């Protein structure tokens with residue numbers, strides 16, 4: 001009953017799709033959907049999460065291989081991993097296995113982590129990230145600004161993309177404070193040499209705002225909704 005939807009992420013200069021984020025969905029037999037926000041924490045509590053993490057990585061690599069075979073050579077795919085999934089002892093092995101099995105290059109796989117990982121032991125997180133980076137894997141810091149936004153972790157971990165949380169973009173065109181926060185977060189990313197992604201873009205004015213302030217990539221319902229492969 002688990003499947004994945006994919007939401008395109010575009011280069012804001014030409015609106016071309018450059019990456020795709022995989023988002024898990026649970027459809028019950030009656031057609032109703034349980035959102036990941038609800039069932040991922042439950043899966044973490046009952047010990048099923050490591051299977052879901054492996055499924056997410058393996059499905060992403062398999063799907064990427066199919067798109068590459070269709071000619072989308074430069075496309076990258078991102079997978080969301082919770083802090084518990086990221087600390088799974090089998091993570092590195094699972095990633096290596098899926099990359100080889102589906103003949104994918106590691107640099108086409110992006111792992112999205114959140115700042116909750118910054119609450120964990122830095123050297124252990126760093127060790128896992130470097131081992132994955134060694135396979136080519138790229139990291140994005142998701143929901144940036146909503147949690148424990150530690151500059152020391154940002155400085156020491158091999159993170160390539162900062163994703164500004166959608167809550168900061170909601171009112172950028174009507175609220176000066178929201179606009180200032182969004183602009184500041186974009187500046188933090190740019191000044192640290194990271195690529196900044198604005199998520200949750202729901203209208204043209206927000207798109208223009210983040211683009212004009214130096215954001216390179218964007219994602220949101222205004223551009224593309226999450227969709228099944230068939231769509």
Ligand code: C2E
Nearest residue numbers: 023024035036037056080081082200201202220221222226
């Ligand atoms: P996220 O990683 O921050 O993903 C973005 C969420 O915002 C997605 O919700 C997406 O459908 C939604 N979204 C995209 N564009 C817009 C927009 O323009 N406006 C608004 N209001 N929402 C937008 P979704 O798919 O329900 O996922 C919720 C969260 O569940 C994700 O947040 C992520 O943290 C988690 N999640 C999703 N898939 C997985 C997975 O495979 N594994 C794990 N561990 N977590 C996942």
Ligand code: CA
Nearest residue numbers: 021080112142
């Ligand atoms: Ca994400």
Ligand code: CA
Nearest residue numbers: 142143163199
């Ligand atoms: Ca996010």
